[in-house]
Amino acid sequence: MNIHLVALFHLEDLKKYGFDPILQPLVNDLKVLETQGIQVPFSDTPLRCISQLFSVIQVTGDNLAIHGLFGTVESFSATYCCPFCLTDKTSLQFVFNEDNPDLILCTKELYTEHCNAVAQNPTLVHSFGVKRTCPLNALQFFHCSDNYAVNIMHDLLEGVVQYELKLLFQYLVRDSICLNILSERIQSFKYGYSERKNRPSAIKVDDGRNDLGLNAIQSWCLLRNTPLIFGDLVDPDKLLACHSTFDSNCQHCVLPNHNRWYDYEKKHQNQLAFHWEKVYFKRFLFGPVMHVLTSDLEGSKVARSLSNTECV
Incomplete structure (x- = not known):
């Protein structure tokens, strides 16, 4: 690029x-x-x-x-924080498909309407998350x-990926190993020559946050190697199978070719993240999102x- x-x-x-x-x-x-x-x-x-x-x-x-x-609002905990739809913060926890009848997608007309509402009412901070025109x-x-x-960098690698990994590690700490051993396994694992600069630093599992305190490349490295680091502690037919599915979806997000993603997702249509299906197939006509990383x-x-x- x-x-x-x-x-x-x-x-x-x-x-x-x-x-x-x-x-x-x-x-x-x-x-x-x-x-x-x-x-x-x-x-x-x-x-x-x-x-x-x-x-x-x-x-x-x-x-x-x-x-x-x-x-639009620059607080991602605001009531209307999604750039693609008008779903409020509470409903975001229950709406997982754009085919939901209660979902209203953002359009030029709605955006203009919200900008006009803010312009006409000086006391209005924003209208459905829109503060001013672009x-x-x-x-x-x-x-x-x-x-x-x-x-991808912020939504997945510094967002959802670390959130999901943290849930997995918290489960391991409750069910299989102590926090010190979990950290030792991550730090002592042989990631290989190509990953020597990407190895994760000390992770934060019990700090009350939703992330692990890693940067994007460390998160990507840990996601791919987690089954090798902890595979002997978990039933592969249960927890690691779920992790493998999540890992596969993330791997396909960075594919440089639409067709390979489509061939995969035809068999896993329910595993796509909210909004990303239409971003790939119906809207994003400018190439895979890997090219705008x-x-x-x-x-x-x-x-x-x-x-x-x-x-x-």
Whole structure:
């Protein structure tokens, strides 16, 4: 994936002025690219030029930044925190399928309606999680309600994966081994040369949080090796079979090819995470979500060399 820096701004400026004035120069340039294009010479005939038109089709980033850019609530414990639907926080614990008759998906019309409601009522902080309009919606071919670049790094590797692993480890501590032995097994396991830099650090099982305190690559390493580390302690027909299914689904999330995912999921349709089925098959027409993984962006040399600065 090629990463080209087009804009920088300080976080303090964002807090003071908001996204609109900061991104306005970029939006203006993108509008020119959408309507006029640029002159690009052919490599074999340098004197010949054609006009190429460009636009934005999807925006990727970490969840907090995307919520801020799109004008939605930046608290993931808010009543309406889902970027894809209007399901409230309580109902999220019971709605697991987009075919649910009570589910209302986000659309351009609903987004505009919520933005207008906030604009007309100054006392209203947000309407169904929408606080303001997104500056990128001024573009001809982009609207934030059609953005389905889900974030594997934060949603899975730093989210659901660690939550599920923590439940598994808590079960092992209650049923089979003590916490010290569990930690020793994870630390002493021979992960191999290719995983020597990815081995998990000390995990946090009894701290009352939903994660293990690992970064994304450590979480990915631990998920794949958990059956080898603890396989002798658990009935493979029960708990580890469930873990294997979860691991397989995560493995298929990072496939670079749609067809391989589809061939697998035709046999496991009920195991897909909420919203992700339509993200893959009915909406995300721009390739597998592996290609919009934010770890490459966050780990780039430019991003690492800048502090208190946002890159676009």
